[in-house]
Amino acid sequence: xxxxxxxxxxxxxxxxxxxxxxxxxxxxxxxxxxxxxxxxxxxxxxxxxxxxxxxxxxxxxxxxxxxxxxxxxxxxxxxxxxxxxxxxxxxxxxxxxxxxxxxxxxxxxxxxxxxxxxxxxxxxxxxxxxxxxxxxxxxxxxxxxxxxxxxxxxxxxxxxxxxxxxxxxxxxxxxxxxxxxxxx
Amino acid sequence: xxxxxxxxxxxxxxxxxxxxxxxxxxxxxxxxxxxxxxxxxxxxxxxxxxxxxxxxxxxxxxxxxxxxxxxxxxxxxxxxxxxxxxxxxxxxxxxxxxxxxxxxxxxxxxxxxxxxxxxxxxxxxxxxxxxxxxxxxxxxxxxxxxxxxxxxxxxxxxxxxxxxxxxxxxxxxxxxxxxxxxxx
DNA sequence: CTTATATGTACAATATAACGCACATTATGT
DNA sequence: ACATAATGTGCGTTATATTGTACATATAAG
Numbered sequence: 060x061x062x063x064x065x066x067x068x069x070x071x072x073x074x075x076x077x078x079x080x081x082x083x084x085x086x087x088x089x090x091x092x093x094x095x096x097x098x099x100x101x102x103x104x105x106x107x108x109x110x111x112x113x114x115x116x117x118x119x120x121x122x123x124x125x126x127x128x129x130x131x132x133x134x135x136x137x138x139x140x141x142x143x144x145x146x147x148x149x150x151x152x153x154x155x156x157x158x159x160x161x162x163x164x165x166x167x168x169x170x171x172x173x174x175x176x177x178x179x180x181x182x183x184x185x186x187x188x189x190x191x192x193x194x195x196x197x198x199x200x201x202x203x204x205x206x207x208x209x210x211x212x213x214x215x216x217x218x219x220x221x222x223x224x225x226x227x228x229x230x231x232x233x234x235x236x237x238x239x240x241x242x243x
Numbered sequence: 244x245x246x247x248x249x250x251x252x253x254x255x256x257x258x259x260x261x262x263x264x265x266x267x268x269x270x271x272x273x274x275x276x277x278x279x280x281x282x283x284x285x286x287x288x289x290x291x292x293x294x295x296x297x298x299x300x301x302x303x304x305x306x307x308x309x310x311x312x313x314x315x316x317x318x319x320x321x322x323x324x325x326x327x328x329x330x331x332x333x334x335x336x337x338x339x340x341x342x343x344x345x346x347x348x349x350x351x352x353x354x355x356x357x358x359x360x361x362x363x364x365x366x367x368x369x370x371x372x373x374x375x376x377x378x379x380x381x382x383x384x385x386x387x388x389x390x391x392x393x394x395x396x397x398x399x400x401x402x403x404x405x406x407x408x409x410x411x412x413x414x415x416x417x418x419x420x421x422x423x424x425x426x427x
Numbered sequence: 428c429t430t431a432t433a434t435g436t437a438c439a440a441t442a443t444a445a446c447g448c449a450c451a452t453t454a455t456g457t
Numbered sequence: 458a459c460a461t462a463a464t465g466t467g468c469g470t471t472a473t474a475t476t477g478t479a480c481a482t483a484t485a486a487g
Binding site: 428429430431432433434435436437438439440441442443444445446447448449450451452453454455456457 | 458459460461462463464465466467468469470471472473474475476477478479480481482483484485486487
Binding site for chain 2: 062063064078105107108111112116119122123126159184185241
């Protein structure tokens, strides 16, 4: 996921050049200093909400035009490029393949749990659902004192707006796909 | 026009309370400090683009949900409440009745020009148009060496993407309505 | 009532956004 | 070529966004 302020930077510069405006002109139109406009365009600064507003008004463009990242029709994410996260002393590894995007309502992760690895997850927002598919090993999902044991090839859907626990009961690694859906 | 960060503040607090989340929880979800969340909600801070992003992601809400100001069906603007601007040593007074809004494409001002008042306006963006209606006095609009003289009751539309000048040639005040339209 | 826990605010310290000015470089005109 | 203006960047200063800790108040538990 590209840094948001770099998206902003690129969009701002594109709009400015499309309108054939100088930094000075944008500065006058928006009431934001020329220096700051330059820094923002170069991605050296993450503008404040009020300055974003000033710029949007000065340029007569919508907020979303400035933060919109053009989505390619096809997108490839290579595993080695993903910045993963770990829990439970490195035994629980999360690969965020498709993080949340405002216009979608879900995000997709890949999870690896080493032998004996465990993770206690807090309750998510009301109505949130999780969809898990196990690819390798065994997985126990504990939800409200109920245990569900899944093997490779199994899948489960459950309401994630309550605490739940992921457990790898075996001595082999467990690998699974996780999709989280946020309603509304 | 209400300050944008106050709109953000209200929306954030509304969403948080709707979800029954504490400041602490929002902090964990977003990775922004509890203190900062509190300050933003109280309108004491104008958050940075990156923190706006963090909050939007943590709460799984769209950017626009946080900056959207619910528009009442009917809105009354009292002249005395308007913060006016002056040019030409106070002889040219601007009352911004309906400033630009992203989803609209125009803004409406009321202008008063004292006797002998003059304003040289820079060229606006390509395609911009102005619609003027004179209510009192006389007005001369100078566009590319052409003078257009208007009296009370007259109106004019012209392309404002070039320099133009407003002149009150009389010894009485000139009052007019100005609508600026931004294409695309 | 007392103790513990949670929730929101006040405060001091730090990081960084924002500004004004000066500089280097590039266009523009004569 | 030269002067002039315009454009974008570097720098020091100021303003403020952000954080962590401590505090106050409320809420729940015993």
